[in-house]
Amino acid sequence: MAKPICDPLRVLRVLGVLSVIAAVSFVQRASAEDAAAAQPPASLQGKTCTDAGCHGKETNRKHVHGPVAIGSCKSCHALKDESKHKFALAHPEEQLCSICHLAVARRTVKHFPAAEGQCTACHDPHGSSSPAFLKKAEISDLCTECHDSSEVAGGKKHVHAPVEAKVCTACHEVHDSDHAKLLKASE
Numbered sequence: 001m002a003k004p005i006c007d008p009l010r011v012l013r014v015l016g017v018l019s020v021i022a023a024v025s026f027v028q029r030a031s032a033e034d035a036a037a038a039q040p041p042a043s044l045q046g047k048t049c050t051d052a053g054c055h056g057k058e059t060n061r062k063h064v065h066g067p068v069a070i071g072s073c074k075s076c077h078a079l080k081d082e083s084k085h086k087f088a089l090a091h092p093e094e095q096l097c098s099i100c101h102l103a104v105a106r107r108t109v110k111h112f113p114a115a116e117g118q119c120t121a122c123h124d125p126h127g128s129s130s131p132a133f134l135k136k137a138e139i140s141d142l143c144t145e146c147h148d149s150s151e152v153a154g155g156k157k158h159v160h161a162p163v164e165a166k167v168c169t170a171c172h173e174v175h176d177s178d179h180a181k182l183l184k185a186s187e
């Protein structure tokens with residue numbers, strides 16, 4: 001059979017590689033510009049955000065996010081007022097992560113906060129003591145911040161063990177899925 005001119009899998013692979021290259025060059029460019037723009041007050045000139053001893057909190061975690069680890073604060077923070085040392089987010093919040101993490105929620109069923117770019121509802125942008133920089137040690141504690149027990153188990157007397165044990169991700173995807181209700185497989 002003749003190969004289709006535009007094989008969708010190949011296009012996806014190429015796009016994937018291009019996005020990694022774009023992300024890497026973005027990080028490199030941002031870190032080179034950091035020294036020029038995201039400087040602490042005059043008294044600390046010559047120091048960076050972290051070696052001035054001021055922002056150790058952001059880097060001193062078990063799991064540190066790539067751009068934070070290389071001191072590329074400017075990937076996400078833009079200097080707004082140098083004299084007051086005020087910063088704004090470098091991009092609108094809903095685009096802050098997708099600049100490097102292209103389309104996290106791309107399958108047909110998308111989890112609302114992931115699709116809307118509310119990534120920091122679950123992830124700490126700097127890092128965390130938990131893998132994937134999660135804001136809570138237990139994933140289910142993230143879920144129950146927004147989903148109360150009545151929604152999950154409907155206030156039922158008999159609750160399925162894994163639901164009660166709160167291993168939500170035994171059955172649900174967190175960002176997106178090909179199945180209704182973000183299920184990992186068809187019901």
Ligand code: HEC
Nearest residue numbers: 027064065066067075096097099100119120123125132133
């Ligand atoms: C400048 C590019 C850049 C931006 C912007 C960025 N990231 Fe990342 N992110 C990376 C890189 C590079 C890695 C891989 C290295 C690592 O694990 O830290 C990564 C890794 C991650 C991981 C861990 C992946 C794993 O396998 O454990 C999570 C979660 C994450 N980022 C979330 C976010 C969130 C949330 C935002 C927005 C607040 C964000 N990222 C913005 C570059 C970026």
Ligand code: HEC
Nearest residue numbers: 049050055058067068071072073075076077089120125126
């Ligand atoms: C991946 C994006 C990202 C990177 C990289 C990043 N930050 Fe942040 N940072 C955020 C977000 C999002 C907030 C939340 C504040 C907001 O909503 O304005 C924040 C908040 C902060 C705050 C306010 C206090 C706090 O902890 O909430 C400080 C200080 C800070 N960042 C310092 C840094 C420093 C220093 C670096 C570099 C070592 C850095 N950040 C790199 C995304 C990032």
Ligand code: HEC
Nearest residue numbers: 097098101104113114117118119121122132139142169174
């Ligand atoms: C409802 C909570 C939640 C939201 C919102 C969310 N994530 Fe996640 N994310 C998680 C959890 C939980 C994991 C870890 C999954 C695991 O370990 O099974 C994860 C894992 C990741 C990873 C690691 C690789 C992977 O896909 O497993 C990256 C990168 C990531 N998230 C980026 C993002 C970005 C970017 C956004 C916003 C567009 C986002 N996340 C929104 C909960 C969330």
Ligand code: HEC
Nearest residue numbers: 109112113121139142143145146168169172174180181182
């Ligand atoms: C920041 C708030 C927030 C967090 C945290 C959160 N969710 Fe959601 N979730 C939502 C919203 C909003 C909807 C959409 C509700 C609607 O459409 O009625 C939703 C929808 C869902 C749905 C139904 C999807 C569908 O297509 O019908 C499931 C399942 C779900 N979430 C599971 C989880 C799990 C599992 C976690 C923890 C990993 C979690 N949620 C964490 C806000 C959140």
Ligand code: HEC
Nearest residue numbers: 140143144147151152160162163166167168170171181187
């Ligand atoms: C044993 C597998 C399993 C576990 C564990 C589980 N769920 Fe579900 N969940 C389901 C199934 C199946 C549905 C779809 C039910 C339906 O369509 O009536 C669902 C539906 C949902 C919905 C959508 C409700 C609605 O009416 O749209 C939410 C929100 C949800 N689950 C959140 C959670 C959270 C949060 C946890 C962890 C505390 C969790 N689930 C644990 C299997 C599970």
